[in-house]
Amino acid sequence: MxxxxxxxxxxxxxxxxxxxxxxxxxxxxxxxxxxxxxxxxxxxxxxxxxxxxxxxxxxxxxxxxxxxxxxxxxxxxxxxxxxxxxxxxxxxxxxxxxxxxxxxxxxxxxxxxxxxxxxxxxxxxxxxxxxxxxxxxxxxxxxxxxxxxxxxxxxxxxxxxxxxxxxxxxxxxxxxxxxxxxxxxxxxxxxxxxxxxxxxxxxxxxxxxxxxxxxxxxKPGLRKYACDLGNFTLANEWEIEEWKRFMDGKGFMGLSKSRFYWQVEWTGVVRIGVKYKEAWKNDWCLHCSRDAYSPGLLIYAEYNEQIKQLGVYLDWQQAC
Structure with missing residues (x-):
């Protein structure tokens, strides 16, 4: 049939x-x-x-x-x-x-x-x-x-x-x-x-x-969901670990919202992700290099190669 x-x-x-x-x-x-x-x-x-x-x-x-x-x-x-x-x-x-x-x-x-x-x-x-x-x-x-x-x-x-x-x-x-x-x-x-x-x-x-x-x-576009994570530079793995501990206390969920937008500038090959509870999930990361990036559960990403700036939008309810 x-x-x-x-x-x-x-x-x-x-x-x-x-x-x-x-x-x-x-x-x-x-x-x-x-x-x-x-x-x-x-x-x-x-x-x-x-x-x-x-x-x-x-x-x-x-x-x-x-x-x-x-x-x-x-x-x-x-x-x-x-x-x-x-x-x-x-x-x-x-x-x-x-x-x-x-x-x-x-x-x-x-x-x-x-x-x-x-x-x-x-x-x-x-x-x-x-x-x-x-x-x-x-x-x-x-x-x-x-x-x-x-x-x-x-x-x-x-x-x-x-x-x-x-x-x-x-x-x-x-x-x-x-x-x-x-x-x-x-x-x-x-x-x-x-x-x-x-x-x-x-x-x-x-x-x-x-x-x-x-x-x-x-604010037009995704900037209406802007989330202030501070203005700082992370240069190596040790500094990233310090930032993780900082975010453990602050956390997205503590902000009483489900939508977030943030921007980062990057060089080389980096991973930009979101921590969920105690684990860093790889499928929640953007893997960024000179030529490509790959969104996981993120709804939207803006990529500017000239200034190596990435804007990331996360809808927490949709992703979970």
Whole structure:
């Protein structure tokens, strides 16, 4: 009996746009009824969204996850056009996808389509800002919008964006039950506004996450998660051991956050890693040399060969 392909997970492969196109060209003539597709961390750009838009228009896809990637605003606009006629997709994950508020108009249009079936939308770690949230809110208010879970963690949202979302939540048409606004800057007034809605019997909202907020979250990109480990130089193995003992007392977990970003400058061949409890796990290290580096469980790394500087982003909850 021929097997039917329903789930395809190609995450964290150097697939690129050409790889995506080649794979789906071959799948056209196969016994393929895809319901779940994951392309997280595959180094794709907006070009892949042309192919994925075609997949959405003719498939029964229920879950699609694309982040981290470089699809950008143009890529999301292509996806949104396909979503306007798609009636099967329930979950769309777009974390770390280089999106800005400019893409939210197209996404709002997709959410307000009478064909929309989206229940879960994750736009975390994109610099949408208040302007993007305001545009998105127009789609969330639509009577056709079925969204129940919205994640906007680390999107540079302030009290103004919270006000736009509160207006959505107060409307009779809103189906939102869970809202994640962690790692933003809602301020006291924004937190109070949304927290009160949890007590409103006419509001369907069951939970709102406002953890780890503050003014520092208004920095663009990964710098909103910057972690100060001190400004010092480690020249040899003995000094590294001293630094390890220092970090034993300080530790990431003691900082009450789960996302961290730090930068180091290096020469020669080094290992940049994270200590977990009493063991230094090799698979948590970046092995850096002149020509290459290899990420383990790290979500994202920026590498500048000219000044030999490496920026490392770690999501503690995802890695654990």
């Amino acid at each position: 021929n097997s039917v392909l329903k789930q395809l997970d190609l995450s964290y492969n150097n697939l690129t746009d050409s790889g995506v196109q080649n794979i789906f060209q071959k799948l056209k003539h196969r016994n393929c009824v895809l319901e779940i597709l994951r392309l997280n961390g595959c180094d794709i750009t907006g070009e892949s969204c042309r192919t994925l838009g075609s997949v959405l228009s003719r498939s029964r896809l229920k879950k699609l996850q694309l982040g981290p990637s470089r699809i950008g605003d143009d890529g999301l606009k292509l996806l949104s056009a396909a979503l306007r006629t798609n009636s099967t997709l329930h979950l769309l994950g777009l974390t770390h996808c280089n999106l800005t508020g400019a893409s939210c108009t197209a996404l709002a249009s997709a959410l307000s389509s009478d064909s929309s079936a989206l229940r879960v939308l994750d736009l975390s770690n994109n610099d949408l800002e208040d302007s993007g949230v305001k545009l998105l809110s127009a789609g969330l208010k639509s009577p056709h919008c079925k969204l129940e879970i919205l994640r906007l963690s680390g999107c540079m949202i302030t009290e103004e964006g919270c006000s736009s979302l509160a207006s959505v939540l107060k409307s009779n048409t809103s189906n939102l039950r869970e809202l994640d606004l962690s790692y933003n800057h809602p301020g006291e007034s924004g937190e109070e506004l949304l927290s009160k809605l949890l007590e409103d019997p006419h509001c369907k909202l069951n939970s709102v996450n406002l953890d780890n907020g503050g003014e520092q979250r208004m």
